[in-house]
Amino acid sequence: MANKTRITIKDVARAAGCGVATASRVLNKSGSASSETRERVEQAARDLGFAFSATGRALQSRKSMTVGCLIPSLANPVFAEAVQGAQEELRKEGYQLLVASSNYDGETDNEILTTLLAKDVDGLLVTMVDPQDSSALNMAQGRNVPTCLMFHDPLPGWPSAHVSNAEAAAEVARRFARYGHRRTGFLALRFATSDRSRNRFDGFRAECAAQNLPAPELIEITETEANTPSILAQRLCEHPELTAIFASNDFLAIAVQKAANLMGWHVPQDLSVVGFDGIEVGRLLDRPLATIETTPEAMGRQAAQTLLVGLQGGEMAELTPLPFTFRVGATLSTPRTKSPDDDRGAAQSPSVPPLTSNVKQG
Amino acid sequence: MANKTRITIKDVARAAGCGVATASRVLNKSGSASSETRERVEQAARDLGFAFSATGRALQSRKSMTVGCLIPSLANPVFAEAVQGAQEELRKEGYQLLVASSNYDGETDNEILTTLLAKDVDGLLVTMVDPQDSSALNMAQGRNVPTCLMFHDPLPGWPSAHVSNAEAAAEVARRFARYGHRRTGFLALRFATSDRSRNRFDGFRAECAAQNLPAPELIEITETEANTPSILAQRLCEHPELTAIFASNDFLAIAVQKAANLMGWHVPQDLSVVGFDGIEVGRLLDRPLATIETTPEAMGRQAAQTLLVGLQGGEMAELTPLPFTFRVGATLSTPRTKSPDDDRGAAQSPSVPPLTSNVKQG
DNA sequence: ACAGCAAATGGAAACGTTTCCAAACCACGA
């Protein structure tokens, strides 16, 4: 019960009958020491169950061996997987990850970054609402804290592990065009706080134009609308002319299918749907989801590796976008040919078979 | 370019023309100071862009304001959500979360815990392979580092935020029995490294016995088998007598459906399937998954709140299990009556409607 | 004008490390 709560290197030194400097040298295998002292120190350390205090070390060496990680939410598997990948990569090199999420809130982003910087993180891995003018992110730069973004399209000043949102979205537009769709929609959640979503829309719209399609309809919905199929169905009904919907992420795309079912529309005959991200469950659906397949874990790994270069004092190179794949699912087909009084949901012959090959792009 | 890299309280004191003690008092709003000095110090701090170093503070106060979090993997949304909940709860009180995952490996568990302890975490949130005899977890106890488990059924020595795995599993057995199933199977992944999974099986088996059902078949599969529908289908074929399968998590349950489809079996007529966890996507499937619905985020929150009590020096009480719900989906029904040469997959009249009410239990 | 007291202040120690530096020690050849 009279346990001193912490065993320090001084305790070890005393037990071994030597100075702390010597103990430190032995335990770190730096500098020289006679084999007898070495033995005594090691024995003492073992007996006492000594372990270095990372705090003491951090203070003296000005290296915390800690990386800060800011993301919108761990409840989104895309971010969670990225963190998982980054964490594994960093741990190999002895770094720990300080993780915090902002819930898609710009102010919280800054608060968190400030806290992380105060914690003396050696580096930063960041996905946030508005990196371009975050005071805290600038402060990180001023303090020379290596920083790598994740998911964001390239931004001046920071490397970013990402997939080209615009190019991926363009691929979707091309697919739609190839299947003969003309009136398309882009379904967005949190459009205001996600540059990813905005960039997807921009890329999608641009390619629609290039393909001589009418401009896509932008449909913004709230979290509640996304989670309530009946309401979502209502929103979709406001756009009866659309034959294909590009959802800004897979969950949304699945929700659209659900909503469509509710109205008796058949996917894909009555409405084609394509998602974004390529989450695993999309594959397991009865009607596997057509989607842009990305690899968030690889993204996290890449970000971590780049950061490691920065942490070792190197120059962090601008990153080339990670490849994406168009996953051919069963939710994209030719639109049914519609007559003006066409009744959606009527029996329908099978659609043309989907294109057989996937496209990989970098 | 000649920037001193870090601004310390000494710099502030010098700029304000006072001692560091005074500066510290002002900036911390502790102790007294004349309004002029107060003003000068605050001005100086603002001008210099001063921020406290958490490391220095941690060293002197022996509080790192950091909590360590160990989980099997962030790639599993159940854990990711728990971390999310815990993180939010802890941040409110000024704590940051140091997150690491072990990939379901017991040795890694211990390595990580050791590292976290070295980092002087003030508390620990843990889900691991084998908490009962982890040297590192004992060390945490010896060092008086408050620790709360997550997901684990109660264990002597540590509080645990959890759902009663056995009771939840028993509920599944009762549902199976009520629908007239007799030959059932329990599909397990990582049985060896998950006490949760084992406890579910035990509870399931016990209640099968109580309901006079034959002992359930334990079917262990590997990750690869789980991810490859065709192989999984093969495994299922080895047990043609089973009419209902309880999968140890929802992903597995979805995989079973997929595999069943592949063989032309109809779910639930030919094979009923129930999952565990209650992940969101289960709801969005064409055939919504029947499952035990749990609330991982709430679990993370509860664990964090308990831990906070411990962090404030209080006694951490044993936690009562969190409630779970049996989610009535569309994957559980009466088994089709089988004749010996019955051809599974033949056309079939609709099953009886599912029970209408959910059950909530704590 | 002065004792007495509260408010304000700053020096110094401590937290646990690492590392610089000077001192002590050793064996060896001259």
Add this chain to the structure above:
DNA sequence: TCGTGGTTTGGAAACGTTTCCATTTGCTGT
């Protein structure tokens, strides 16, 4: 016997805080 040069060794400073404690300052009331 004594330098010489290398190996071991430990004291002390530094990293950025907070806090104890002693000192100084400024008033109050008599």
